[in-house]
Amino acid sequence: MTQPPHDEQTASSPEELREQVEHTRQELGQTVEELAAKTDVKARAQEKAAAVKEQAGQKAAELTGQVKAKAADATQLVRDKLPDPVKEKAAQAAQQVKVKAGQAGQVLQDKTPEPVREKAGQIAPVARENRTALFAAGGVILAAVLLLRRGRGKK
Template sequence: MTQPPNDEPTAASPEELREQVEQTRHALGETVEELAAKTDVKARAQEKATAVKEQAGAKAAELTGQVKVKATEAAHLVQEKLPDPVKDKAAVAAQQVRAKAEQAGQVWQDKAPQPVREKAQYGAQAAKDNRTVLLVAGGVAVAAWLLLRRRGGR
C-alpha cells in the first residue's frame, strides 16, 4: 500500500476505507460546485445586477424621503413668511376652487359614459398611488426645461 497524502491515517478496514473515499468524493464535489459557480459569468452578473438594483431602490427611497422633508420644510417656511391677508385670500381662493371642482365633478358624473368614468377613476387612483414619483418627475422636467431655456438664451 502507498502512503496517504497529508499524513492521513490509513484505513484499518474496508468500511473505513469506503467512508474515507465517500468523504473525499463529497469534498471534491463541493469544490467542483464552487469552481463551477465562480465560472458561471451569467449567474454572477445576474447576482450583481440584483444587488445593484436593490441598492438603487434603497437610495431612491432615501432620496425620496429627503425630498419630502425638504419640501415640507420649504412649505412651512413659505407659510411663515406670507402676510395674513395673502393667506386669507389664498384660503378663499382654495375654497372657491374646491367648490368649482365639486361642480365639475358632478357634471362629469352626470354626463360621462360609465366606461370613461371607470378609466378616469383608475387613472386618478394610479396618480394618487404614485404621487411622489409624479412630483419628482415633474420637478425633473421643470429643472430640465429651465436648463434648456437658460442655454437657449445665451
C-alpha cells in the same frame, strides 16, 4: 499506489476505506461545484446586477424621503413667511373656486341626459383603471390634430 498523507490514518478495514473514499468524493464534488460557480461569469454578473439594483432602489427611496422632507420644510417656511392678509385672500379664493366648481358640476349634471350620465358612470371606473392608455391615446390624437393643422397651414 500513492502513500497517504502523514496526517491521515490508513483504513484498517475495507469498510473504513470505502467510507474514506466516499468522504473524499463528496469533498471533491463540493470543491468542483465551488470552482464551477466561480467560473460562471454570467451568473456572477447577474447576482452583482441584482445587488446593485437593490442598492439603487434603497438609495432612491432614501433620497425620495429626503426630497419630500425638504419640500415639506420649504412649504412650511413659505407659509410661515406669508403675510396673514395674503393667506386669508388665498383661502377665500380657494373657497370661491370650490363653490364655483360645485355649482358648475351641478349645472352640468342637471343638463346632462340620464342615459349619458348612466354611460359615464359605467365608463368612469374603466377609465380610472386605464389612465396610462387613455393619456397615450390622447397624446396620439393631439399629435394627429397638430399634424393635420400644420399640413393645412402649408397649403
